[in-house]
Amino acid sequence: MTKFNTGSITYAIKGRDLLRKKGFKARIEKITSGKGGGCGYTIVAEGDGAVAGELLRKAGIKILD
Amino acid sequence: MIYFDNAATTGVKPQQVIYAVNKGLKKYSANPGRSGHKAAVEAATAVYSVRQQLSDFFGADGPENVVFTLNCTHSINCVLKGVLRRGDHILVSSLEHNAVMRPLAKMGVSYSVFNVSFTDDAETVRSLKEKLRPNTRMVFCTGASNVWGKLLPIEAIGKVCSEKKMLFGVDAAQIAGVIPIDMKKMNIDYLCIAPHKGLYAPMGTGVLICRRGLAETLIEGGTGTNSVELKQPEELPERLESGTVSLPAVMGIGAGLDYIKRLGTERVYSHESGLIKELYHGLKSINGIILYTPEPLMGFYAPVLSFNIEDYPSETVAEWLSENGVCVRGGLHCAPMAHRVMGTLESGAVRLSVATFNNREEVISFLKLIKTKKITKNLKKAIE
Numbered sequence: 001m002t003k004f005n006t007g008s009i010t011y012a013i014k015g016r017d018l019l020r021k022k023g024f025k026a027r028i029e030k031i032t033s034g035k036g037g038g039c040g041y042t043i044v045a046e047g048d049g050a051v052a053g054e055l056l057r058k059a060g061i062k063i064l065d
Numbered sequence: 066m067i068y069f070d071n072a073a074t075t076g077v078k079p080q081q082v083i084y085a086v087n088k089g090l091k092k093y094s095a096n097p098g099r100s101g102h103k104a105a106v107e108a109a110t111a112v113y114s115v116r117q118q119l120s121d122f123f124g125a126d127g128p129e130n131v132v133f134t135l136n137c138t139h140s141i142n143c144v145l146k147g148v149l150r151r152g153d154h155i156l157v158s159s160l161e162h163n164a165v166m167r168p169l170a171k172m173g174v175s176y177s178v179f180n181v182s183f184t185d186d187a188e189t190v191r192s193l194k195e196k197l198r199p200n201t202r203m204v205f206c207t208g209a210s211n212v213w214g215k216l217l218p219i220e221a222i223g224k225v226c227s228e229k230k231m232l233f234g235v236d237a238a239q240i241a242g243v244i245p246i247d248m249k250k251m252n253i254d255y256l257c258i259a260p261h262k263g264l265y266a267p268m269g270t271g272v273l274i275c276r277r278g279l280a281e282t283l284i285e286g287g288t289g290t291n292s293v294e295l296k297q298p299e300e301l302p303e304r305l306e307s308g309t310v311s312l313p314a315v316m317g318i319g320a321g322l323d324y325i326k327r328l329g330t331e332r333v334y335s336h337e338s339g340l341i342k343e344l345y346h347g348l349k350s351i352n353g354i355i356l357y358t359p360e361p362l363m364g365f366y367a368p369v370l371s372f373n374i375e376d377y378p379s380e381t382v383a384e385w386l387s388e389n390g391v392c393v394r395g396g397l398h399c400a401p402m403a404h405r406v407m408g409t410l411e412s413g414a415v416r417l418s419v420a421t422f423n424n425r426e427e428v429i430s431f432l433k434l435i436k437t438k439k440i441t442k443n444l445k446k447a448i449e
Contacts, residue, residue, distance in 0.1 A: 007290045008303050009098040009106075010129050013113040030101025039292035041101070060127075062300070 002049030004056055005031050005042045005064040012041035015061045019045050019052055026052075040064070067427045070392045072211050072239060072369050072418035074261045074268055078321070082265055085320035089313030097312055098289040098303075108312060115319035116302070122322060123256060124247035125274045132273040132302040133310045137238045137259035138164040139283075140273035143305055144234045144255040145205065147279030149174045153202040156193060158217060160210040160403045165236060177201075178402070181210070183358055186218035186365075193225060203232040205255075208240035212403040212416060213358050214341070214369035216244065223252030232277060238262060239367050242325045243334050248276055265321035265421075270314035275301060284308070333421055337368035340419045340428055347432035348372055354435070357407045357414070371414035374435075379413035386415070389434055393417055 006012045012028045019026040025046040031039065045052045056063060068076035089111070095104035097112045116128035125131060134140045141164045149155060154175045157165055169176050177196040182188035193204065204226050209216045219235060226233035234255035237246060241256075242263025248256055256274040260266035278301075285297045286307030298304050325333060341361050348354045348370075355373040358366070374382050383395030396413040397404050404410045417431075 008129075008298070008300055009109045009289060010113060010116070010302055011300070013110055014127070014129060028101075028106050040290045 002045050002052060003029075003042045004045065004053065004061075005040060006061060007031075007040035007064050009041050011061050012043055014059070015043045015056050018055060018059050018061075019043065022055055023047075024052055067391045067423075067431055069417045069419060069423070069427075069431070070394050071420040071423075072262065072398075072416060073394055075263070075265050075420045076392065077420070077422045078265050078267065078317075079324045081324055082267070082317045082320045085316040086267055086313045089316035093312055093316070096309055099287075099309075112310060112312060112315050115315050115322075118319055118322050119258075119272060119274065122326070123241075123258075123274055124249045124251075125256075126249075126276055130275050130301055132275065132305045133315055134271040134273050134305070136261075136269065136271040137236065137257050138271070140257035140271045141165055141205075141234075141236055142168050143273055143279065143283055144257065145169065145174075146172065146283055147281045148203060148232060148234075148255075150280075152200065154198050154200045156196055156201055156204045156206075158189075158206040159406050160213065160215065160217075160400065161207055162211055162236060162238070162403075163399045163401070164238075165205060165207070166402060175200075181215060181217060181406075183213070183215055186221065189218055190221050190225065193222060197229065201229070201231055203234060205234040205236070207236040207238070208244065208246070209367035209369070210400070210403050211239050211369065212371050212398045212400050212414060213407065214239075214361055214366040214371075215358065216240070216365055216367055219246075219253070220251045226254075227252040239369060242321075243330065243337065243367060245330050248274065260318045260321060263325070264318060265324055266318040267314045270311050270318065272318065273305065279305065282307075328421065334363065334368070336421065337419045337423070338363040338366070340423055340425070341366070341368045341370050341417070343425065343428050344370055344417055344419075344431070347428065348435065351432075351436055357409070368420075369416065369418045371409075371416045373409070373412055373414055376412070379409075379415045382415045386434075391431055391434065 016026045027044050029042050031042050093108040093111050095108045097108035116131040119131045120128045145168045159178050159180045179193040179196045232254045235253050236257050238259040241258040254277045258272040261268040282297050284307050288303040353375045379395035383393050394416045
């Protein structure tokens with residue numbers, strides 16, 4: 001399971017839907033406090049995290065540290 | 066009642082829009098984009114799906130570039146005040162609404178006006194080119210006059226902007242949902258939409274679709290992202306959506322868009338154009354009616370038509386029509402520039418604007434009413 005912090009709910013939904021289309025199980029959670037500047041959303045993806053991350057980056061979805 | 070005031074807002078909202086707004090209130094009652102619980106994410110997903118619909122329909126670069134604002138005027142203010150800086154020059158058309166002119170007057174930005182020809186679109190483009198300056202940063206213009214209906218040659222203007230590397234913003238209040246708009250094909254950078262008009266959505270929400278960023282924001286505040294930072298987020302749509310969006314109204318926008326897509330924009334435009342043409346010819350045949358534009362042909366005019374009766378004040382005519390069950394708008398329509406062009410700044414004009422639910426029978430009834438000799442007698446009485 002890999003977590004991708006997007007910050008924005010809009011990008012989280014875009015990323016979640018993209019990963020689901022590519023066969024990943026993905027859901028959205030709130031960012032854990034202390035990360036992402038205090039507020040925002042994360043995509044939780046099951047499966048190959050590296051592949052998922054690459055798909056998100058290619059789609060222009062900014063992943064926060 | 067005959068409702069011919071659809072340029073102000075479409076007078077009948079389809080049942081599916083009413084249902085969608087209701088569903089937004091009942092089913093998606095959580096704030097879309099603040100909390101992490103299931104209801105909040107479902108609400109946010111519902112809003113996102115409307116962004117996606119709008120992005121696809123208008124040829125935008127993606128749902129993240131679709132912003133929900135308070136109304137079209139707010140969208141226009143976001144663009145003008147977000148883009149223009151001291152020393153910039155902007156071109157606007159001779160038919161602009163006060164939604165464009167008042168912000169420019171307040172900002173003190175230098176602007177020039179290009180003339181819109183009512184008979185020759187090439188002439189309009191020539192006028193625009195003649196007004197270009199080395200520091201012209203942007204062209205912002207209406208898609209169609211809210212008074213005279215004249216369509217501007219948006220695609221040709223977009224081509225000039227692209228060639229000259231200028232930004233291009235469009236006030237699509239009178240054309241979204243009626244005339245096909247493809248932002249990529251037309252080189253439109255900022256598209257300002259009034260969903261409560263041609264998309265049959267509730268009043269009180271606007272749409273702004275961006276293909277470029279906006280350096281400055283009008284409103285800063287909570288966005289549900291990066292709360293530690295006091296700086297407004299850079300990314301759209303949150304950059305321009307501080308505070309809570311009206312989810313029920315957004316659901317209404319989605320349903321209204323579905324309604325238009327199901328009918329087909331071409332069919333909608335053809336139907337409305339046909340009614341306006343019939344109104345034009347009917348009015349033209351009546352003594353004492355003053356028309357100001359050539360025949361409103363499809364492809365050159367939106368379904369909006371304005372006229373006057375002899376030298377009666379337009380508001381008086383509109384009031385008399387209202388007493389006889391016909392809803393129109395008299396006056397200056399918040400567009401004094403458009404009236405200055407036609408010489409109707411003193412009288413204003415009586416505006417007719419139709420929608421999908423209007424029909425031939427209403428046109429015939431309206432023309433019968435106008436034809437009766439009683440009208441002038443009653444108008445004379447009204448102004449004595």
